Amino acid sequence: MSVPPSSACSAFPLSRLPAVNVATVPQRSPLRYPGGKTWLIPHIREWLANVQARVLVEPFAGGGIVSLTAVMEALVDQAILIERDHDVAAFWHMVLENGAPLAERIRHFTPTRELVSALEQSGVRCVAEHAFRTLVLNRTKRAGILAPGASSMRAGENDKGIVSRWYPDTLVARLQAIGEYVDKLTFFEGDSMRLLEPLLRGWGKDAVAFLDPPYTAAGGKKAGARLYAYSTIDHAALFEMMARCKSDFLMTYDGAPEIVALVEKYQFQAVRVEMKNAHHHRLPELVITRERRFS
Ligand SMILES: C[S@@+](CC[C@H](N)C(=O)[O-])C[C@H]1O[C@@H](n2cnc3c(N)ncnc32)[C@H](O)[C@@H]1O
DSSP states (O other), X not given: OOOOOOTTTTTSOBOSSOOOOGGGSOXXXXXXXXXXXXXXXXXXXXXXXXXXXXXXXXXXOTTOHHHHHHHHTTSSSEEEEEEOOHHHHHHHHHHHHHHHHHHHHHHTOOOOHHHHHHHHHSOOOSHHHHHHHHXXXXXXXXXXXXXXXXXXXXXXXXXXXXXXXOOHHHHHHHHHHHHTTGGGEEEEESOHHXXXXXXXXXXXXXXXXXEOOOOOTTSTTOOHHHHOSSOOXXXXXXXXXXXXXXXXXXXXXXXXXXXXHHHHHTTOEEEEEEEEOTTSOEXXXXXXXXXXXXX
């Protein structure tokens, strides 16, 4: 079943690149991420091949799939990830600074409801424990949602319950693959609304930004507080910042009227990509760029 794209964004053309089936793109992040951007990878590849930047900044990093892909496919020399969520930040700090002990713990852990619940209640004393807790909760919560109040998986995949997304060998392999690129990946914990502009100004035209902010409450996915601990940003301020910056960018958004108006206000370019959600409804996502790229 399909529903028409929201009338607000239907004036934008469809991208000439389709959303890919996520199974056809290498899954490089150990984190499952609600709103993950694996489907966008063909757009990212084409954009980065054209702009030839040295540095990619990903200010709303989450699972970091775009940065990981960009350095692993040598599309840029360096990627800088920024994330405000302290739990997700602990994970990236550990992975990039000391991934081996994390891999060792993953190898020897089998989640049960009791163990996961004990881990969730436990206070974390160090970044190693914090990172491990983030990963376990991310892989055992419904849809990878870490926001307060998120529930654990019940039936899980193939009725395997809480272990159904816990693949130790795959997770260790992903950590090891990331380990090969740690000198090309930098992580900052913080608020991108403050950090991004000075960072981009410092790099000038050598840097580009990929922005995947939490979506508007009015958007098709109602991302909001249900998905992320930090779920609101000032969308108008973000657009204004990108209009001021010299760096090239690619940004994804829902097709809410507020976003359509901001694209028009700053004369950015946008295309629609039609995504199917879990109920097979088609939901348009916008890919927004400074130059015309995908139509
Ligand atoms: C849509 S998700 C990013 C998903 C990511 N592109 C992926 O594929 O995994 C948005 C992320 O931005 C983070 N975030 C929200 N506000 C932020 C801010 N002001 N600064 C940095 N990160 C923020 C959220 O915690 C969330 O992880």
